[in-house]
Amino acid sequence: MTSGTVASHPRRLLRGPGYFKRLGPGIVTGAADDDPSGIGTYSQVGAAFGFGLLWTTLATLPLAIAVQEATARLGLVTGKGLAALLRERFPRPVLLGAVTLVAVANTVNIGADIGSMAAAAGLLVPVPRTLAAVAFALVMVVLEVTVPYHRYARVLRWLALSLLAYVGVLAVVHVDWAAVLAHTLVPHLHADRAGVAALLAVFGTTISPYLFFWQAAEEVEEQAEHPHPTDRGRLAAMRGDVAAGMGSGIAVMFAIMTTAAVTLGAHGAVQVDTAQQAAEALRPLAGELAGLLFAAGIVGTGLLAVPVLAGSTAYAIAESVGWPEGLGRRVMQARAFYLVIAISILVGVAMDFIGVSPIRALYLAAILNGVAAPPLLVLIALLARSKDVLGRHRSGVLSQLLVGAAAVVMAVLSLLVVLR
Numbered sequence: 001m002t003s004g005t006v007a008s009h010p011r012r013l014l015r016g017p018g019y020f021k022r023l024g025p026g027i028v029t030g031a032a033d034d035d036p037s038g039i040g041t042y043s044q045v046g047a048a049f050g051f052g053l054l055w056t057t058l059a060t061l062p063l064a065i066a067v068q069e070a071t072a073r074l075g076l077v078t079g080k081g082l083a084a085l086l087r088e089r090f091p092r093p094v095l096l097g098a099v100t101l102v103a104v105a106n107t108v109n110i111g112a113d114i115g116s117m118a119a120a121a122g123l124l125v126p127v128p129r130t131l132a133a134v135a136f137a138l139v140m141v142v143l144e145v146t147v148p149y150h151r152y153a154r155v156l157r158w159l160a161l162s163l164l165a166y167v168g169v170l171a172v173v174h175v176d177w178a179a180v181l182a183h184t185l186v187p188h189l190h191a192d193r194a195g196v197a198a199l200l201a202v203f204g205t206t207i208s209p210y211l212f213f214w215q216a217a218e219e220v221e222e223q224a225e226h227p228h229p230t231d232r233g234r235l236a237a238m239r240g241d242v243a244a245g246m247g248s249g250i251a252v253m254f255a256i257m258t259t260a261a262v263t264l265g266a267h268g269a270v271q272v273d274t275a276q277q278a279a280e281a282l283r284p285l286a287g288e289l290a291g292l293l294f295a296a297g298i299v300g301t302g303l304l305a306v307p308v309l310a311g312s313t314a315y316a317i318a319e320s321v322g323w324p325e326g327l328g329r330r331v332m333q334a335r336a337f338y339l340v341i342a343i344s345i346l347v348g349v350a351m352d353f354i355g356v357s358p359i360r361a362l363y364l365a366a367i368l369n370g371v372a373a374p375p376l377l378v379l380i381a382l383l384a385r386s387k388d389v390l391g392r393h394r395s396g397v398l399s400q401l402l403v404g405a406a407a408v409v410m411a412v413l414s415l416l417v418v419l420r
Contacts, residue, residue, distance in 0.1 A: 029068060029211050029214060029215050029218075029242070029245050029246070029308075030244070030245025030246050030247070030248050030249035033064075033205075033206060033208070033211060033245075033246065033249035033250075034163060034249050034252045034253065034301055035109075035113055035205075035301050035302060035304070035305030035306075035308075035309075036112070036113040036116040036117060036120075036298050036301055036302045036305070036362055037109055037112055037113055037116075037205050037305075037362045037365050037366050037369075038205045038206070038249075038253065038256075038301075038366075039116075039163070039256060039278070039297065039298060039301065039362075040112075040116060040272070040278065040358075040359045040362030040363055040366075041201045041202060041205045041362060041363050041366040042202070042205075042253050042256040042257045042260065043256060043257075043260045043264065043272050043278045043281060043359075044198075044201075044260075044271065044272045044359070044363050045198050045201065045202060045257055045260070046256065046257035046258065046259065046260025046261040046264065046265060046281075047260045047261070047264035047265045047271070047272050048194070048198065048265070048271065049190065049195070049198060049261075049265075050183075050261045050265045051179055051180055051183035051184075051258070051261050052183060052188045052190060053183075053188075053190075053198060053199070053202060053257065054180060054183045054184045054254065054257055054258065054261075055183060055184055055185065055186065055187045055188065056199065056202045056203070056206075057184065057250055057253055057254040057257070058184060058185070059187070060202065060203060060206045060207065060250060060253075061246070061247065061250050062402055063207060063402055063403075063405060063406040063409070064206050064207050064246045064249075064250065064406075065242055065243050065246045065247070065402075066398075066399050066402030066403050066406070067207055067211075067212065067377065067380065067402075067403055067406055068211060068212075068215050068242045068245070068246055069238070069239055069242045069243075069395075069399060070380050070381070070383075070384040070395055070399060070403050071211075071212045071213075071215040071216045071219075071380060072215050072216065072219045072238050072241075072242055073235070073238070073384060073390065073393065073395060074216050074219075074380070074383055074384060074389070074390070075215065075216035075217060075218070075219030075220045075223075076219040076220075076222075076223060076230055076234070076235070076238055077230050077390050077391075077393045078389060078390070079220055079223060079224075080216075080220065080319075081213065081216050081217040081220055081315050081316075081319040081325075082212055082213045082216040082217070082315075082316070082319070082380070082383075083095070083098070083099060083213060083315065083316040083317075083318075083319035083320045084319040084320075085216075085383055085389065086098055086099075086320070086379060086383075087319065087320055087322075089382075089383060089386075089389065090379065094379070095320055096320075097375070098316075098375070098376055098379060099316045099317060099320050101209060101372040101375065101376060102209045102210060102212075102213055102312065102313065102316050102372065102376065103313050103316065103317065103344075104368075104372070105208075105209050105210065105365075105368050105369050105372040106209070106210045106309045106310070106312055106313045106344065106348075107313070107344060107347055107348050107351075108348070108351070108361075108364075108365050108368050109208075109210065109309055109348075109365045109368075109369065110306055110309050110310060110344060110345055110347075110348025110349070111347075111348040111349060111350070111351030111352065111361065111365075112351070112358065112361035112362045112364070112365040113302045113305060113306050113309070113348075113362070113365075114133050114136050114137055114302065114306060114345075114348060114349045114352065115129070115133055115351065115352045115356070115358035115361055116275065116298055116302065116358040116359060116361070116362055117132070117133070117136050117298055117299050117302040117303075118130070118132035118133040118136060118352065118358070119274070119275040119358040119359070120275045120279075120294060120295040120298035120299055121136075121295060121299060122275065123275055123276065123279060123291035123292075123294065123295050124291065124292060124295050129352065129358075130352055130353065133349050133352040134349060134352075136299075136302070136303075136306075136349075137345050137346060137348070137349035140303065140306050140307055140310075140345055141341070141342045141345050141346070143307070144307045144310065144311070144327075144338075144341055144345075145331055145338055145341070145342070161300075162293050162296040162297040162300060163252050163255075163256075163297045163300075163301065164252075164255075165282050165285060165286060165293045165297070166252065166255040166256045166258075166259040166281070166282070167252075167255045168285045169259045169262075169263065169281065169282060169284050169285040170255065170258060170259060170262075171285075172284055172285050173262050173263065173284045174262070175258065175262055180258060184254075193417065196413060196416045196417050197367060197417050199413055200366075200367050200370040200371070200410070200413040200414060200417055201363055201366035201367050201370060202366070203370050203373075203406075203409065203410050203413060204366045204367055204368070204369035204370025204371070204372075204373060204410070205365075205366035205369060205370075206249075206250065206253065207373055207377075207406055207410065208369045208373070209312075209369060209372050209373050209376050210308065210309050210312035210313070210369075211308075211312070212376055212380060213312040213313075213315050213316045214308050214311060214312040214315065215242075217311075217312075217315040217319075217325075217326075219238070220326075221326055221327060221328050224326075224328060225328065230393065235393065256281075259281050259282075260272075260281050263280065263281045263282075263283070263284060264277070264278075264280060264281050272359050273357050273359055273360055274357070274359060275294065275295075275298070275358065275359065276291070277359070278294060278359055279291045279293075279294035279295075281294075282294055306345060306348075307341075309344070309348075310340075310341045310342075310344040310345045310348075311327060311341060313340060313341070313344045314337050314338070314340040314341045314344065315337075317340050318334070318336065318337045318340065323336045323337055324336075324337065325337040367417070370410055370413060370414060371414045371417075373406075373407075373410050374407045374408075374410045374411035374414060377403060377404075377406050377407035377410070378407050380403060381400060381403045381404050381407065384399065384400065384403065385400050
């Protein structure tokens with residue numbers, strides 16, 4: 001793709017008319033955070049635990065914003081992607097470990113997303129799932145290479161708005177809002193292995209490794225397309241962009257979990273294995289059109305998120321070895337970069353041939369993201385607090401504490417899943 005940004009105007013001031021036109025990479029990152037993996041995970045958690053894990057929406061919001069703000073700050077201030085900074089500041093084994101973690105997690109996530117998209121398409125058209133998966137993969141490879149991403153993403157975000165149907169369901173079904181409020185404000189811990197795995201899946205799909213590399217790289221491209229001094233106004237606009245993106249993503253997370261709890265969970269579903277089961281959450285609002293709305297949401301977010309996943313892998317690998325990279329370059333200017341994107345998507349779709357339930361694969365992909373995130377978060381925290389890297393623009397104490405807290409929480413959850 002020939003451009004990595006969504007905004008057509010440079011971000012300048014946080015306030016003032018035309019603010020939403022100045023939103024940049026953060027809003028796409030937030031939309032990509034509600035990818036099919038997120039929809040599958042939140043549906044599964046809502047069905048299995050009811051309102052019991054709604055408190056994670058408040059817990060993850062400041063952590064997700066802080067992490068994405070730190071990665072955005074690194075890209076905006078230094079003009080370098082995350083992998084390029086890791087290559088400069090850490091021993092080569094650290095770089096290779098970080099890039100391997102994100103590449104593996106992204107590939108599994110891509111496979112799960114494409115498989116889910118194919119299953120969702122099967123609700124509308126009687127086409128073999130494998131054929132649909134291959135078709136989606138080929139279409140996305142062609143689009144990522146030939147179409148400017150800001151145009152592509154702008155169209156797909158309208159399709160992804162079908163996710164707002166989960167909000168609509170809450171208006172037509174009975175919801176015990178007192179119970180929702182109580183479970184949202186007061187954490188209820190589930191100490192068994194399933195409960196800990198669900199927590200890790202929620203954190204893993206909300207604070208995902210691919211978003212770290214993508215956010216930093218897209219800030220670099222945003223700055224290249226709209227050069228502007230990195231001053232307090234620019235940083236404030238970046239923070240507003242990130243907060244808007246992650247805030248909207250987690251608001252949708254809350255709606256999906258609540259909807260699944262009062263629909264799927266109310267009818268005794270404790271595990272969501274098929275696209276048809278997941279679509280049932282929308283039946284109170286959409287009736288027979290539930291499958292259509294669910295498919296539109298899954299396909300729309302998948303078409304938006306899979307290129308982000310593949311692009312994240314390509315940025316990480318290209319930056320780590322010094323290849324020409326960037327969605328702002330033409331194919332012939334960054335052939336290896338675009339080749340990694342194509343390979344990443346095609347390897348991911350190959351997972352569809354091993355027979356894993358697509359919805360279950362989404363949940364497992366979220367857990368893998370949760371396991372891969374902690375070491376990457378530690379590296380981000382070290383870079384963001386470094387005067388040598390960011391000078392007077394290094395992260396403040398609150399930001400450092402929140403990024404550190406995200407690393408600790410996800411590390412502890414990963415260990416508990418392994419030990420239980």
